[in-house]
Amino acid sequence: xxxxxxxFSNISTRERAIFExxxxxxxxxxxxxxxPINKDTKESLERAMEESLxxxxxxxxxxxxxxxxxxxxxxxxxDYTSLxxxxxxxKIFTKVDNxxxxxxxxxxxxxxxxxxxxxxxxxx
Amino acid sequence: xxxxxxxFSNISTRERAIFExxxxxxxxxxxxxxxPINKDTKESLERAMEESLxxxxxxxxxxxxxxxxxxxxxxxxxDYTSLxxxxxxxKIFTKVDNxxxxxxxxxxxxxxxxxxxxxxxxxx
Amino acid sequence: xxxxxxxFSNISTRERAIFExxxxxxxxxxxxxxxPINKDTKESLERAMEESLxxxxxxxxxxxxxxxxxxxxxxxxxDYTSLxxxxxxxKIFTKVDNxxxxxxxxxxxxxxxxxxxxxxxxxx
Amino acid sequence: xxxxxxxFSNISTRERAIFExxxxxxxxxxxxxxxPINKDTKESLERAMEESLxxxxxxxxxxxxxxxxxxxxxxxxxDYTSLxxxxxxxKIFTKVDNxxxxxxxxxxxxxxxxxxxxxxxxxx
Numbered sequence: 399x400x401x402x403x404x405x406f407s408n409i410s411t412r413e414r415a416i417f418e419x420x421x422x423x424x425x426x427x428x429x430x431x432x433x434p435i436n437k438d439t440k441e442s443l444e445r446a447m448e449e450s451l452x453x454x455x456x457x458x459x460x461x462x463x464x465x466x467x468x469x470x471x472x473x474x475x476x477d478y479t480s481l482x483x484x485x486x487x488x489k490i491f492t493k494v495d496n497x498x499x500x501x502x503x504x505x506x507x508x509x510x511x512x513x514x515x516x517x518x519x520x521x522x
Numbered sequence: 523x524x525x526x527x528x529x530f531s532n533i534s535t536r537e538r539a540i541f542e543x544x545x546x547x548x549x550x551x552x553x554x555x556x557x558p559i560n561k562d563t564k565e566s567l568e569r570a571m572e573e574s575l576x577x578x579x580x581x582x583x584x585x586x587x588x589x590x591x592x593x594x595x596x597x598x599x600x601d602y603t604s605l606x607x608x609x610x611x612x613k614i615f616t617k618v619d620n621x622x623x624x625x626x627x628x629x630x631x632x633x634x635x636x637x638x639x640x641x642x643x644x645x646x
Numbered sequence: 647x648x649x650x651x652x653x654f655s656n657i658s659t660r661e662r663a664i665f666e667x668x669x670x671x672x673x674x675x676x677x678x679x680x681x682p683i684n685k686d687t688k689e690s691l692e693r694a695m696e697e698s699l700x701x702x703x704x705x706x707x708x709x710x711x712x713x714x715x716x717x718x719x720x721x722x723x724x725d726y727t728s729l730x731x732x733x734x735x736x737k738i739f740t741k742v743d744n745x746x747x748x749x750x751x752x753x754x755x756x757x758x759x760x761x762x763x764x765x766x767x768x769x770x
Numbered sequence: 771x772x773x774x775x776x777x778f779s780n781i782s783t784r785e786r787a788i789f790e791x792x793x794x795x796x797x798x799x800x801x802x803x804x805x806p807i808n809k810d811t812k813e814s815l816e817r818a819m820e821e822s823l824x825x826x827x828x829x830x831x832x833x834x835x836x837x838x839x840x841x842x843x844x845x846x847x848x849d850y851t852s853l854x855x856x857x858x859x860x861k862i863f864t865k866v867d868n869x870x871x872x873x874x875x876x877x878x879x880x881x882x883x884x885x886x887x888x889x890x891x892x893x894x
Contacts, residue, residue, distance in 0.1 A: 413640075453808055476826075553680055566694045599882065647881065669886055
């Protein structure tokens with residue numbers, strides 16, 4: 399089956415690049431929020447998040463940074479806490495034909511909300 | 523802050539409708555896969571999935587159908603199983619200005635994969 | 647197969663009642679943390695959490711209360727937030743033969759931590 | 771606050787060792803099921819699962835093995851799949867005072883179910 403032809407011929411290349419990156423960003427947030435974490439395990443979790451999301455269609459690269467300041471803010475008596483959306487600073491890079499897009503999540507103080515948006519999109 | 527102006531002026535209305543629906547579809551999958559389920563709790567889970575996802579930006583409606591056949595296929599000795607992506611048949615309806623989009627997930631036998639795609643998108 | 651004989655003859659009835667309730671409490675937390683929620687969807691999520699966890703072995707009943715004060719504290723510009731462990735006040739009731747146990751999670755300010763513990767255990 | 775005295779004086783040392791391990795096993799399953807995975811990312815996910823769960827109270831060690839055969843069985847056209855409970859072969863080692871326990875999950879064909887049980891428990 400030609401999946402692209404069968405299921406994606408109704409949207410443009412730009413739209414597809416946005417679509418695939420947005421799915422993966424929603425996935426990343428809701429898969430990993432809640433994971434036990436502290437400063438010692440921050441890196442192995444960042445790497446596992448990056449590697450697993452890179453498997454999804456059209457994902458070129460994923461850069462996950464868990465914010466240390468937010469992590470420390472929510473620290474408990476037991477020297478670890480649970481990953482929250484507020485700690486996430488992530489860029490997901492997609493590529494579909496000649497279009498590359500960067501989907502971003504970052505915590506916006508003014509909204510008290512980890513906002514997902516299209517940080518950049520361009521055609522070669 | 524004018525969030526739309528600040529963060530979304532670089533993409534079209536169509537692209538925004540696709541973006542928001544795709545995030546919510548990725549979210550739905552990765553939030554709820556793994557939930558204990560059987561035929562008696564199918565409906566309350568479908569409703570909770572719909573209601574929670576409808577809270578996200580630009581989501582007009584969500585229709586979740588958990589496939590009974592797939593549910594029965596994976597049934598265990600303990601009369602329940604875990605929700606998997608293969609059981610999901612979901613439509614997420616987004617509306618941004620005059621554009622409405624339907625994001626769909628359904629299991630495609632030929633791919634052995636629960637595919638997410640844009641089922642429909644139109645301008646009023 | 648006699649599962650109890652095969653896999654659980656090395657622990658006491660009290661221990662089994664604690665074991666099954668603890669699994670379900672860990673499950674509940676990590677399955678549902680991250681779910682979009684506001685005051686309008688609080689109830690349908692509480693019910694779905696209760697119904698799904700009641701399917702697991704030895705679980706007699708589950709009472710989920712999502713703390714409204716904690717929910718409001720973390721409210722965002724978009725009129726919803728993500729479920730966190732701090733919002734959870736849950737009792738899971740298990741019964742194994744003549745033993746009943748209550749496993750509880752509640753947020754303890756002094757620890758800044760949602761503590762899970764055995765609130766009660768008794769033999770008939 | 772003396773947490774042990776305040777919240778755990780009603781259960782024995784053995785019971786506490788079982789309790790903490792069972793919570794972490796329920797947590798592990800419901801946190802990570804659904805994660806995108808293939809043979810190339812198997813190891814980084816195993817390590818991240820181990821490291822994050824080791825942070826929880828009384829957990830001495832965690833050994834995660836994602837079953838390659840089950841992983842391959844569910845492979846899709848897109849060269850990755852979602853982690854399921856059937857793929858998990860995990861041992862969680864807890865230690866409370868002089869008691870050590872091993873909580874295990876493994877898929878049991880006859881039950882079509884990934885069973886969690888106490889594999890071993892002993893006092894020094």
